[in-house]
Amino acid sequence: MSSNNAAAPCGTVSQLLLAYLKAEGVDKVFGIPGGAAVWVMDELKKQSDHFNYVICRHETGAAYIADGYARVSGGLGVVLTTSGPGATNALTGAMNAQASCSPVMVITGEVAEQYYGKGYLQEGTDAKLDVHNIFQNALEYSALISSPSNFPTLFQQALRTALSLPKQATHISLPNDVAGQCVPAASYPATVKPTTYRPRTACTDPAAMADTLKDLISVKRPLIFLGNGSREALSHPDRLKAFTHFVDKFGIAVMTTPDAKGIFPESHAMSLRNYGTCGSAWPELYMRPTDRAEQFETLVVMGSSLGELATSPAASDLYSTSLEPTKHFVQIDLDANVIGRDFPITRGVVAEIGASIDVLCEQAAKITPDEAAVKARKAVVAQIKQSTPAWSNAAWRDSEAAPVNPAAMMRVVNELVHEGHIFIDAGNCVGWSLNNLVIDPPVRYHSALSMGPMGFGVGAVIGGKMAAPKVPNVAIVGDGAFMMHGAEVSTAAQQRVGAIWIVLDDNDLAMVSQGMAQLLPPAAQWEDYYKIGRPDLALFSKGLGANAITVQHDEGTDAFRKALKEALHDADQHQRPQVIVVRIDTTVAPPYGWGRLTPADCCKQG
Secondary structure: OOOOOOOOOOOEHHHHHHHHHHHOOOOEEEEOOOHHHHHHHHHHHHOOOOOEEEEOOOHHHHHHHHHHHHHHHOOOEEEEEOOOHHHHHHHHHHHHHHHOOOOEEEEEEEOOHHHOOOOOOOOOOOOOOOHHHHHHOOOOEEEEOOOOOOHHHHHHHHHHHHHOOOOOOEEEEEEHHHHOOEOOOOOOOOOOOHHHOOOOOOOOOHHHHHHHHHHHHOOOOEEEEEOHHHHHHHOOHHHHHHHHHHHHHHOOEEEEOOOOOOOOOOOOOOEEEEOOOOOOOHHHHHHOOOOHHHOOOEEEEEOOOOOHHHHOOEOOEOOOHHHOOOOEEEEEEOOHHHOOOOOOOOEEEEOOHHHHHHHHHHHHOOOOOOHHHHHHHHHHHHHHHHHOOOOOOHHHHHOOOOOOOHHHHHHHHHHHOOOEEEEEOOOHHHHHHHHHOOOOOOEEEEOOOOOOOOOHHHHHHHHHHHHOOOOOEEEEEEHHHHHHHOOHHHHHHHOOOOOEEEEEEOOEOHHHHHHHHHHOOOHHHHOOOOEOOOOOHHHHHHHOOOEEEEEOOOOOHHHHHHHHHHHHHHHHHHOOOEEEEEEOOOOOOOOOOOOOOOHHHHHHHO
């Protein structure tokens, strides 16, 4: 019998951790160092030829940057912080990634196990602050590594959860002493390959998809509603091409949720663009025409939980019954818990969206369409588009006047940004962009509407640009959000990242003030109530290393156009962050459709 003299694999927990990240294609880690992560930090330094530990200005900003990096790269975004406040600061960004189905892993250091319960500085395990349990209640998966022996199993689970579909956020709490210990040979994996510990998700129900196809092509007004859960599936060009051919061949209208805006080309003849908050005018006209006999009959929802913003065309019309078809309501999702949750369905299909689209297109390829029916369906959509602008106010969008109208800003972004990624922060920039941007691949629109944190876009655009340095990465943010995390401009400058921020400067938390003016008039009582001190945001940005300019109140849309042209050029030529501060028209508001609260309404809500 021959003997095997090969040496058994060996290494510390920190070394194996980086081996896993390297196997997953990770070469950037975002965060702020600290004493509870000494051994991982030391190993990152030793492997700096491969790993760039990007030192950010705040742990929440680091998590937003990692989220943006994950969205654009298609891979894992990784955050490394210390324990205690470092961990809790990263929590909001991690929760946002979880809500948005972004694969982000947060690794937090922890004090050495021998000091648990002794009041060690920033202890986060056996004290009033229990970091592991906090993350466990916020993310899909969190694990406390208690031994080098269980590290491979628990870390693989974190990777499996983060990168399998649906993609999610995970957390690892790593005690300092454990991180520096060797993994026992019996526990050390023979190979570090993703194929050995995580599967490829590609399951569907062909019979249910055949019935769904019949429901779509057998009626006068079919409609497909794409959610953010379809983003991964339709990011593959061949699948998007096949799906586009399918809806064109059969004349099937398509709309998206706000979070999924642009995953189906919005300039396509069968696109009704985005529904829900501040959506296009076209979906409502298609679903609820003047003649009720022409109401749409089939709705197929793909990858949407049908939450509030996706189903409410106005703040006064939550979970609108306009979405309910007369015959067939089909909801397809990998998560069975959301199917039929908010609307009554006629068929629920638990399946992965990519595989479902593939089967749907394959089945449809075998069917010859009724050309007269297809012609009639296309004519309905064409008539809607010819008779009604998609935007709430076409004059605002076409404006060249001073001060700059935010709707016109979105038009200029469309004129100049033909590829790359647009990140939208929370606030009025959501409404302006949803209603006035037209998004076609290869441009990608990224928002965070499931949680809606201010500052997401401020950080995420940096990660996006780091993942795709050769195409524009533009953030549209409000002045309040920019002030929250604008310090990350310094991170971009240090890393020579040519991200671009467009800041809507109205010296106000305007979504709140305008909303309160509508909900609880008179409007005059809310003027100046949420003002933010008129900071010079261009000067602030210059101090952080950006090229910055202010479009003043007396300058019109063309001044913004010129500034954006120069920023797009300078960002790539000099790898330098660009900030355009626009002092916008404060007399206009996005079409949120606020109602009016009365004391009785308030009592009911309470």
